[in-house]
Amino acid sequence: MAKTLIRNGVFVTATDEAPIVRGNMIIENDKIAYIGEQAPDPSETFDDIVDGARKLYMPGLVNTHGHAAMSLLRGYGDDLALQVWLQEKMWPNEAKFTGEDVRWGTLLSILEMLKGGTTAFVDMYDHMDEVARAVEQSGMRGCLTRGAIGHCPPDVQEMKRREAIQFARDWHGQADGRITTMMSPHAPYTCPPDFIEKFVEAAHELNLPMHTHMSETLFEVLENEKQYGLRPVDHLAKLGVFSRPCLVAHAVHLTDAEIETLRAHDVRVSHNPGSNLKLASGVARVPDLLKAGVLVSLGTDSAASNNNLDMFEEMRLAALIHKGVSGDPLAVPAREALKLGTANGARSIWLDGVGTLEAGSKADFIALDIDQAHFLPKSDYISHIVYSASAKDVTDVFVDGKQLVKDGECLTLDEERIKYEAQARFENLIGRD
Amino acid sequence: MAKTLIRNGVFVTATDEAPIVRGNMIIENDKIAYIGEQAPDPSETFDDIVDGARKLYMPGLVNTHGHAAMSLLRGYGDDLALQVWLQEKMWPNEAKFTGEDVRWGTLLSILEMLKGGTTAFVDMYDHMDEVARAVEQSGMRGCLTRGAIGHCPPDVQEMKRREAIQFARDWHGQADGRITTMMSPHAPYTCPPDFIEKFVEAAHELNLPMHTHMSETLFEVLENEKQYGLRPVDHLAKLGVFSRPCLVAHAVHLTDAEIETLRAHDVRVSHNPGSNLKLASGVARVPDLLKAGVLVSLGTDSAASNNNLDMFEEMRLAALIHKGVSGDPLAVPAREALKLGTANGARSIWLDGVGTLEAGSKADFIALDIDQAHFLPKSDYISHIVYSASAKDVTDVFVDGKQLVKDGECLTLDEERIKYEAQARFENLIGRD
Numbered sequence: 001m002a003k004t005l006i007r008n009g010v011f012v013t014a015t016d017e018a019p020i021v022r023g024n025m026i027i028e029n030d031k032i033a034y035i036g037e038q039a040p041d042p043s044e045t046f047d048d049i050v051d052g053a054r055k056l057y058m059p060g061l062v063n064t065h066g067h068a069a070m071s072l073l074r075g076y077g078d079d080l081a082l083q084v085w086l087q088e089k090m091w092p093n094e095a096k097f098t099g100e101d102v103r104w105g106t107l108l109s110i111l112e113m114l115k116g117g118t119t120a121f122v123d124m125y126d127h128m129d130e131v132a133r134a135v136e137q138s139g140m141r142g143c144l145t146r147g148a149i150g151h152c153p154p155d156v157q158e159m160k161r162r163e164a165i166q167f168a169r170d171w172h173g174q175a176d177g178r179i180t181t182m183m184s185p186h187a188p189y190t191c192p193p194d195f196i197e198k199f200v201e202a203a204h205e206l207n208l209p210m211h212t213h214m215s216e217t218l219f220e221v222l223e224n225e226k227q228y229g230l231r232p233v234d235h236l237a238k239l240g241v242f243s244r245p246c247l248v249a250h251a252v253h254l255t256d257a258e259i260e261t262l263r264a265h266d267v268r269v270s271h272n273p274g275s276n277l278k279l280a281s282g283v284a285r286v287p288d289l290l291k292a293g294v295l296v297s298l299g300t301d302s303a304a305s306n307n308n309l310d311m312f313e314e315m316r317l318a319a320l321i322h323k324g325v326s327g328d329p330l331a332v333p334a335r336e337a338l339k340l341g342t343a344n345g346a347r348s349i350w351l352d353g354v355g356t357l358e359a360g361s362k363a364d365f366i367a368l369d370i371d372q373a374h375f376l377p378k379s380d381y382i383s384h385i386v387y388s389a390s391a392k393d394v395t396d397v398f399v400d401g402k403q404l405v406k407d408g409e410c411l412t413l414d415e416e417r418i419k420y421e422a423q424a425r426f427e428n429l430i431g432r433d
Numbered sequence: 434m435a436k437t438l439i440r441n442g443v444f445v446t447a448t449d450e451a452p453i454v455r456g457n458m459i460i461e462n463d464k465i466a467y468i469g470e471q472a473p474d475p476s477e478t479f480d481d482i483v484d485g486a487r488k489l490y491m492p493g494l495v496n497t498h499g500h501a502a503m504s505l506l507r508g509y510g511d512d513l514a515l516q517v518w519l520q521e522k523m524w525p526n527e528a529k530f531t532g533e534d535v536r537w538g539t540l541l542s543i544l545e546m547l548k549g550g551t552t553a554f555v556d557m558y559d560h561m562d563e564v565a566r567a568v569e570q571s572g573m574r575g576c577l578t579r580g581a582i583g584h585c586p587p588d589v590q591e592m593k594r595r596e597a598i599q600f601a602r603d604w605h606g607q608a609d610g611r612i613t614t615m616m617s618p619h620a621p622y623t624c625p626p627d628f629i630e631k632f633v634e635a636a637h638e639l640n641l642p643m644h645t646h647m648s649e650t651l652f653e654v655l656e657n658e659k660q661y662g663l664r665p666v667d668h669l670a671k672l673g674v675f676s677r678p679c680l681v682a683h684a685v686h687l688t689d690a691e692i693e694t695l696r697a698h699d700v701r702v703s704h705n706p707g708s709n710l711k712l713a714s715g716v717a718r719v720p721d722l723l724k725a726g727v728l729v730s731l732g733t734d735s736a737a738s739n740n741n742l743d744m745f746e747e748m749r750l751a752a753l754i755h756k757g758v759s760g761d762p763l764a765v766p767a768r769e770a771l772k773l774g775t776a777n778g779a780r781s782i783w784l785d786g787v788g789t790l791e792a793g794s795k796a797d798f799i800a801l802d803i804d805q806a807h808f809l810p811k812s813d814y815i816s817h818i819v820y821s822a823s824a825k826d827v828t829d830v831f832v833d834g835k836q837l838v839k840d841g842e843c844l845t846l847d848e849e850r851i852k853y854e855a856q857a858r859f860e861n862l863i864g865r866d
Contacts, residue, residue: 079766277757324710333512377859383508387740392825426810
């Protein structure tokens with residue numbers, strides 16, 4: 001049995017009961033065995049004893065929406081009109097993505113996320129076997145799903161459906177349970193209703209949740225209404241999507257009635273503030289969603305629309321923009337933003353016992369170097385995490401009690417190789433017909 | 434004559450003519466002597482030759498509004514209603530600030546700014562001799578001004594006016610010209626009109642610019658109208674503030690006519706997106722200001738309302754929020770945001786030959802470590818700077834050709850002492866009657 005003691009630390013727990021604990025944390029195998037002020041009995045032995053002074057420990061961050069492989073297109077064609085960016089820069093190049101491109105793009109994102117303190121992430125893309133293998137190797141958690149655009153000929157639709165099912169069957173529960181899966185029709189505006197229904201059916205058969213893009217732009221909401229006579233929320237409800245546990249990404253344009261429908265079906269919302277701002281999609285009604293009791297978490301979306309995968313920045317944006325736009329300085333306080341990035345994230349993807357630091361929880365946690373000017377004075381560490389910290393402050397990362405990043409170095413991945421391959425794949429991709 | 438060659442580098446220049454240069458930069462004493470593709474003549478000798486591979490060089494960032502000493506109150510009383518925060522947390526503690534508090538709070542901010550790539554900053558506060566001495570020691574540039582609140586008895590008003598004038602006389606042009614000064618009545622809502630007029634008069638006598646807070650909140654705009662029958666812009670114009678070169682901070686709530694008045698008087702606007710969002714002041718009309726031809730730059734405001742002094746974050750916020758709020762993905766593109774943080778910043782505080790990398794410019798520049806996942810692929814370095822970088826990516830900082838930060842270590846300041854003193858002053862301050 002592996003047993004580690006971290007002593008003398010500051011622990012931000014993301015719980016309501018004891019938000020900040022000063023003292024000791026004991027990790028036994030994959031779980032937190034103890035966290036509190038008490039020093040362990042002198043007779044107790046440990047495999048490792050870590051001095052936690054000058055460090056802040058907190059739960060690993062959970063990124064609940066993204067397309068990791070798209071980091072290969074980071075900064076490619078920024079600052080264009082949305083349709084030009086999509087039609088001329090993203091889609092033609094994504095169509096050329098091979099399994100190898102997805103492999104190295106995903107590893108580039110995993111490297112960035114892991115070193116930046118993200119311990120679990122959602123990925124919706126293609127060539128998902130490559131993504132799953134990358135997650136397995138990295139030691140992170142991944143909630144993975146083959147995103148399927150349904151506007152294509154029936155044989156391609158069927159191929160995608162089978163692929164999505166096969167992937168979910170093959171990988172759900174793999175990598176010591178670190179990989180889970182979902183069923184994902186890409187979005188109501190990219191999938192015919194019967195295609196979506198087939199994914200719902202499969203999710204019932206496989207007992208899996210659903211994940212989809214929803215109401216990201218006003219344009220798609222109005223188109224949905226025009227085409228189906230319903231806004232996206234009612235449309236998806238009618239197609240049975242909410243008969244399964246469901247996580248929707250974006251949910252920027254919502255009416256009060258739609259918020260109530262989401263709440264009633266316990267639909268979880270992945271709020272992607274950075275991406276929504278950059279693509280000029282708008283500002284989601286997060287304070288209203290939270291007030292209604294909808295479970296909200298945070299996602300980076302892809303590095304092509306963000307452009308980094310720094311979850312501290314998403315927490316900060318969530319804490320800042322809703323204050324500025326609503327005029328209410330109490331909107332999304334730091335304590336709430338911290339939960340969106342940690343505990344709520346884990347709950348949003350049905351990870352039990354993940355997302356908080358408390359006895360019995362999974363030992364998914366990170367350490368920050370707080371011996372720096374921007375963490376002083378020691379006034380309020382939750383404020384400092386949300387309003388002042390960044391991915392670059394993370395020094396150590398643990399998942400399931402195993403150390404994946406130590407003093408800023410990733411122990412499970414070959415960083416130099418990944419950086420080299422990512423650049424080479426990008427150059428190759430852009431030059432490829 | 435000190436002569437340095439940086440070879441093999443990527444140089445983001447913040448100029449329109451050659452936004453990105455790959456090759457070499459030669460620094461002679463305090464100036465850039467050459468930047469371009471050409472290799473120097475083999476017979477040319479240098480005191481230092483630096484290999485610029487894996488680094489990105491860019492102009493130092495210019496922070497055009499802040500109150501450095503207030504970093505002593507970072508995270509103290511966050512997430513409160515504005516008036517509660519001000520009246521119960523900020524003002525009572527600021528009133529207790531001694532010169533020593535200002536000294537160490539300012540040094541804490543300077544340390545953070547300098548290591549994060551800011552090479553020049555505006556500071557409006559009290560005990561300004563301490564601030565000036567800290568700037569002198571650090572090697573940074575400071576555009577410094579004694580901010581005076583005028584709602585006080587006539588003898589105190591007079592004391593503040595004399596102090597402001599004395600400070601400006603004593604320090605303008607000091608520290609090898611790195612320190613310049615301005616005259617600053619704090620804001621129209623905190624100063625009686627005749628008090629403001631006295632500062633304008635002094636600015637004329639001393640041939641100095643004006644700096645003041647303006648139209649930060651809707652409340653103060655409406656109050657101004659109620660009290661003086663004019664909105665703040667016309668009010669300040671009437672008091673002669675714009676008869677001097679002038680930099681205003683915030684300018685969130687503006688009419689079209691006010692924007693035209695600012696343009697007509699060449700008033701410069703320091704946009705403080707992070708602070709405006711956190712304090713729920715609103716979203717400034719930056720795209721409209723830029724379209725009208727007003728010179729806009731970026732400020733962090735104090736660490737108490739931000740909560741870090743990372744100018745990369747301000748560039749990113751400026752690039753993101755105006756897209757999200759306006760619905761226009763072309764609003765404030767990365768190239769524009771970069772200029773707001775560099776060249777425009779320098780022009781806003783009348784620094785000639787600062788803010789760009791070009792032959793003849795002052796050698797105020799910084800290096801970023803771009804051998805990291807979030808700078809890959811090498812698609813568009815300006816995008817990467819604005820949408821992906823952070824203060825923590827800065828490795829080296831030069832002002833006037835002198836290296837102030839090397840491999841992340843500040844060469845001019847005692848970092849351990851500053852961190853220790855800042856924490857001690859904070860604890861002492863909070864406990865003090």
